[in-house]
Amino acid sequence: MYLGHFALREAPFSITPDTDFYFAHDGAQATLNTLLVALRSGEGFLKVVGELGCGKTVLCRQLLKTLHSECVTAYIPNPDMGPDDLLCALAAELGLDIQLPTNRHTVMTLIGNCLLNHAAAGRRVVVCIDEAQAIPVRSLESLRLVSNLETEKRKLIQLVLLGQPDLDTKLARPEIRQLLQRITFSEYLGPMAGASVGDYLRHRLARAAATEHTDLEVFTPEAIERLAVATAGVPRLINILAHKCLILAYGQGVHRVSATHVKLAVRDTPGLRPFPTSGGPWWNPWNWWKRRSGPTRTAGEVLE
DSSP states (O other): OOTTTTTBSSOTTOOSOOGGGOOOOHHHHHHHHHHHHHHHTTOOEEEEEEOTTSSHHHHHHHHHHHHTTTSEEEEESOOOSOHHHHHHHHHHHTTOOOOSSOOHHHHHHHHHHHHHHHHHTTOOEEEEESSGGGSOHHHHHHHHHHHTOBOSSSBSOEEEEEEOTHHHHHHTSGGGHHHHHHOOEEEEEOOOOGGGHHHHHHHHHHHHBSSTTOOSOOBOHHHHHHHHHHHTTOHHHHHHHHHHHHHHHHHHTOSOBOHHHHHHHHHTSTTSOOOOSSSSOOSHHHHHHHHHHOSOOOHHHHHO
């Protein structure tokens, strides 16, 4: 493994959602700030839609980490379940002991009493539901009923849905329009701008550094530019390619990741096309990256 070679204590580009590596690029930090302000203002239902690999889960965990000291938090990572099971999962996250078999009325009563107790003690309750696009339509109605729990002054529970763009399609269905109307804030989390990729790489290397003398300039400017274009700023893809690049550099006994290493890593990664030999768009995300990053060289010029 390359950790000793680059003076690292752990792998810097793991794709697990570790909040120690949270990088506050413009899009992620703006979304996080909006969620924090809305939740602290008492909003009851919020939604974040993000593209694949853009960091929804780590953003969710960073939100919960930030709120942990000021309210009761709960997290449901896999909501693909029926209405009763979803309510039981929520009850379990709130620390309730559910005796099976049970019924929906009993579970709703227990959840309601729990929320009233927290409210009486001055505690807010925030529940984040990840991969929310997987929630069955009939289970969304259960969430709407839970969101109805309130006093004359405040919501007893605040719900944050985080999901892929399919979530918007599902929420647009006529039979659940009442739920859509309850969502007061909706945020979009996209890839980071190309200009942020270098800072992202250095940030993760710094977080994984074994000593204060660990070199953070492992990736050359040309390699960073190629990574930005090849991944269109999608953090998960950046992590995958950067990890492979470090392996390649270690295998060659060098301490710098070059543009050639990135080119080889791209060829080894399913879903990414090899670099072209002429200018012009070559992969749809490139068009997005080009718009976000401003005027630059053509794809062919950057990549070849």
